[in-house]
Amino acid sequence: MTLKQRPTQTAAYWKSEFEINQQSLDALYNLFVETGSPQSVERLSLFFVQQALLAEEQAIQAELGQGDVYRPDKSYQTGDKLVFPNFDYAIADVVGVRSGYNPVDEEFSVIDVVFNDARHTAASFAANFQRPHPLSTQGSGDEGDNKDDPAQTILAKFRHIIIPAVTESLSRHADYVEFNRCWLLRDMVVDIQEGLLNIIDAAIDINAGPLNVDELIEPLDLHQDGVSPATLQFSVNYKLANNTQFLNVGASNLVLWYLNRLKPASVLETPHNLEVQSDLLFETHKLPLDLQALMKEIDDEATPPEFAKAIGADDVETTFVLNYPHRRSGTLPVLPAVRQLLPETDGRLLALRLVDGQSGDEMTGWFVGNRNYIFGLGDWFKKYQLPVGAFITLKKTSYPLKFIIDFIPQRSRREWVRVVGVKNNRLAFEMKNRALACRYDELMMLGEEGSADIDLLWQKFEQNKVSLHDILTRIFPELMKLSAQNAVHTNTLYSAVNVVRRCPPGPLLQELAGDPVFVWMGHGYWTYKPI
């Protein structure tokens, strides 16, 4: 026998031995009946930990029934039977009592005991001990040194084991239903008539945007006597979650309902010019370090995160450069720095409230969690005539789904800028005088003429499987003509190539570095010398 932890204080117990038995299920039933409300999986996990501790305590009390719990401050007599909780509830008989003394503790009694272990271990313990001793104030001597709620402490320590185990166990019981990590007795779910679903559908349709559950309950007059608001909310949420007509587009702590049929096409399928074709493979480690550094300077959601710009954990905003594919698709790239500002989605579609930083107007942005873009910015780009290369800022607010979207305004002035268009079925670049009212990245900046023609050229390139190398050899001479030094910066090439083909900076740099016709000039610049 050794000084042991209770089983419930070990990970092994929660991994292998913990199970929700009928006794716990009966207690759970009573919990739901008493509270009349759904319970979070965290609350239920705490409940089951408390149940396990209670069962353990009952077993211990049964052991303690075999004798008095030893406490140094008590008196004992020969023949008494004692239980020692600190020694795994070992039982011992008192076989002698004598006076004890030392200069610190002064007078007390010493009891000689014989344990009922295999070796009949003999030992002596203090009794009538008047000085403070931890065992004199510990009750059963088994609470350990934890002064907090033991169930809370255990849950905090093993939540990674307990919460999945509770979720898995409850999933196997048909009497309980779950929505958004909350559980309720199936019998307590308020019946929502099918007809009401049509009214909910219409309410969302009329709103032209997602609605939260309270906004749905209020006009439908779903309130019932004896039903808590939380149960009513849960019932509506549960009903809608199990109907394919509806879609939860809210964050984990903020449920918002929308209609599947109203989802924009661009969230069902990735806009074609955001998709990186599988032939654009590249091996990061094969790029020289100076080119890897260049890759970091370009904001592209397809760049491996370790080469992307990072923001601080407490930062609430990020600024990035708009490229052609996102400008044309009306989307924002979900760069690692942007992702850090957004709520968790588990791959679901989220409806974001995007506030125009200039006017304060709100618009809906659709965050397609598993495909790294936010859709719904097309009209905003057009409203402010934001060109490719414009600096865009996204800023968090205190509301988890609300963000401020902005650009950096400047007094409108005419400037000579690169403009891309299609001439004779080829991309053509010219310097033109344009009025610009926003700050932009000079290397990435591109004006455009004839977006429809560019779309056709994109499709043609795609159909004819025009390689990245061919695109570069067609674009490079055009861009060189606009440069006095016959050199083009990597960022400009990136911006231009992406007008006709989605190409992250990695494959572009690999292509440039891998062919001697592209000559590295240093400082990010390249020239083209066909053989």
Next chain:
Amino acid sequence: MGKYIRPTLQTKYHIDFDWWRKQSQSLHRYLAEHLCDECKLSADSGESDKLTDWVDPDTAQVLSIDHLWYAIYNHCSRTPEFGGDDLTLVTAIFRLFIANNNIPLTPVEIQQRLHRKDARTILRTIGGKTTYKGIKPAAPIVSD
């Protein structure tokens, strides 16, 4: 013989009075070396065989130990020269346990109190196969 468990930086150590009994070494004589000058005089006045009841601060187990333990614990351990820098590491640890009334301590805790060496060196010293001055891992008193 019990199963050997490799001690770690978190293993609690104490002075094992049983070790002194089994080794037939005189704890009294060794404790006398740690007395201050003032206590040495009274010890010479003929109380050498007296035993006192030491109460374990954690379990309340009572062990009969030489009375010099309490003389050192109560008086000598509070004198400035008791924790001198010139002591060997083993002596310094032994004295620390007396001053601490033999409450078990880990090598990390010993290092934090002694401010000598590092915890790993302390573990290597007291955690090897040779037991010095009864400094051993604190073991349970009853067995299966």
